Amino acid sequence: MSLAGRDRSVILRVAPEEARQFRSERHLMRNEYASQPWLVVIAPLMPRVLVADWSHQVIGRDWMIQTHLDGVPAPEQLGTYPRTAWPAFFRQMGTVARSVHDMRGPHFGPVGSPGHGTWSEAVITSLEEIAADLDGAGLDAADVRKVAAVAAHERAVLNEVTEPRLLTGDLWTVNVMLDAEAEEPTITGVLDMDRAWWGDPAADWTIRMALAKQDERVAFWETYGKRDRSPAVVWRSLVYEVRHLGAVRLERHRLGNAAGVKNTYDAVAAVLADLS
Numbered sequence: 001m002s003l004a005g006r007d008r009s010v011i012l013r014v015a016p017e018e019a020r021q022f023r024s025e026r027h028l029m030r031n032e033y034a035s036q037p038w039l040v041v042i043a044p045l046m047p048r049v050l051v052a053d054w055s056h057q058v059i060g061r062d063w064m065i066q067t068h069l070d071g072v073p074a075p076e077q078l079g080t081y082p083r084t085a086w087p088a089f090f091r092q093m094g095t096v097a098r099s100v101h102d103m104r105g106p107h108f109g110p111v112g113s114p115g116h117g118t119w120s121e122a123v124i125t126s127l128e129e130i131a132a133d134l135d136g137a138g139l140d141a142a143d144v145r146k147v148a149a150v151a152a153h154e155r156a157v158l159n160e161v162t163e164p165r166l167l168t169g170d171l172w173t174v175n176v177m178l179d180a181e182a183e184e185p186t187i188t189g190v191l192d193m194d195r196a197w198w199g200d201p202a203a204d205w206t207i208r209m210a211l212a213k214q215d216e217r218v219a220f221w222e223t224y225g226k227r228d229r230s231p232a233v234v235w236r237s238l239v240y241e242v243r244h245l246g247a248v249r250l251e252r253h254r255l256g257n258a259a260g261v262k263n264t265y266d267a268v269a270a271v272l273a274d275l276s
Contacts, residue, residue, distance in 0.1 A: 008068060010050060015062035022250060023136075024129040025195075027112065029062045030054060032194035034112030038166055041099040045190045069189035071177030078178065081185055087219035089178075089185035090210075094224035096171070096190060097206045103166035105198035111166075115198065119162070120155035122199055123239060124148055130246035137253050139261065143268040147242040150275050157232050158239070167204040169195025202233060203240040238275050242268055 015021070015029045033052050052064035071077075078089060107115025108122035116122040127148035134141035151158060170192060177189035201207060210220040221227060245264045252260035 011047065011066045011068055013064055013066065014059065017061060022133040024126065024133050024247070024250070027062070028194035029064060031110050031112035031196060032192075033064065035166075035193050035196040038103055038105065038111060039100065039193060039196070041103060042096055042190060045096070045187065046193070047189070047191060069177050069191060071188040072180045074173040074176040074178050074185075074187075077180065078173065078185055083216060085184045086216035089187070090217045090219040091223045092185075092187045093172075093176070093206070093210070093217075094220040094222060096187065097168065097201075097204070097210075097220075098224045100168055100171075101165050101201040101204070105164040105166055108164050108198050110195075110197045115164075118155075118159050119164075119199055120151065120158035122197075123158055123203070123243065124151050124155070126243055127151065127239075127246065130243065130250065133250055134246065137250065139249065139253060140265070143265065143272060144242060144246045146272060147239060147268070147275065150272075151239050154235075157235055160232055161200040161236070164198035165201050167197050167199055167201060168193060168206055169197055169204070171204075171206045172209045200236065200240075202228075202237055203243070205244065208241065208244055235275070238271050241271050245271070 013029065015027075018026075021027070029052075033049060036046075036049060039046060047066035047069050050065045050067065052062075054062050056062070074089070078086065105111070107117070108119050109115040109125070116125065127144055131141035131144045131148065134144065168190075171190060175190060175192045176187055177191070179186040179188045195205075210217055210224070245268050249261055249264040252264070
C-alpha cells in the first residue's frame with residue numbers, strides 16, 4: 001500500500017483478534033514496538049514504524065504501518081549464489097546477532113512486559129504459557145510441563161545467567177532481505193522482531209538455527225564469537241530447545257501440519273532423556 005505524500009510503499013500490519021492470540025504470543029506487535037529503541041544498533045536494517053495504534057477504535061485490533069524494506073527475501077535470493085558464497089551471508093548474520101546480543105536490558109522476559117527478576121522465572125513462565133496454549137489447542141502438553149518442572153528444580157543453573165541481554169526472538173533467513181544485485185549475498189534488511197525478549201543469548205532462535213547443521217552456517221561463529229560448551233550451558237540449551245519445540249508445535253498446529261506436530265513429541269522426548 002502507499003500513503004498520501006509518500007513516494008514509497010509502506011506495509012500495514014494488523015494483529016489477530018485478541019481472542020485468537022496464544023497466551024505465549026500475546027501482544028507481539030506491541031512487544032515489537034517496545035523493542036525499537038533497544039534495536040538501534042541495527043536500525044539502518046529495520047523498517048521504521050510510521051504509525052502504531054492499540055486503541056482498537058479504528059479496526060478493533062492492534063495495527064501499525066511500517067516502511068517497506070528494499071531487497072529480496074533471503075530464502076529466494078540465497079540459492080541464486082553458489083554455495084561457496086553462502087559463508088559470507090552467515091558471517092553477516094553473526095555480526096547482526098552479536099550486535100543485538102551485546103545490548104543489556106532492565107529485566108528478563110519480553111521487552112514490552114514488566115518482566116521477571118530472574119532468568120529462571122522468565123524461562124519457567126514461558127514454558128508454562130506454552131503448555132497452557134497447547135492445552136487450549138487440544139494438544140498434549142505433558143512433556144513441556146515435565147521440562148518446566150525440571151527447570152524449576154534446577155533453577156539455580158538457569159539463574160547463573162544474571163545479566164539480561166537482548167534476544168531477537170525469531171531472526172533467521174526467513175526474516176532477512178538481501179540485495180538483489182550484489183555479487184555476493186548482502187543483507188539489506190531484517191524484520192519481524194516481535195518476539196524480542198531479554199535473557200540468555202544462547203536461548204535465541206538465531207543461535208538454535210546456527211547450531212542446527214554443520215554446513216556453511218558454521219561461518220556464523222567467525223563473527224559472532226566463540227561458543228561456550230561448559231556443562232551448565234549445554235544443560236540450559238536443552239531447556240531452551242524444548243521451549244523452541246513447544247512454540248514450533250503451536251505453529252505447526254496453527255498451519256494444520258499434523259505430521260509436524262507429531263514430530264515435536266519425539267524431539268522433546270529425546271531432549272527429556274538427555275535432561276534426566
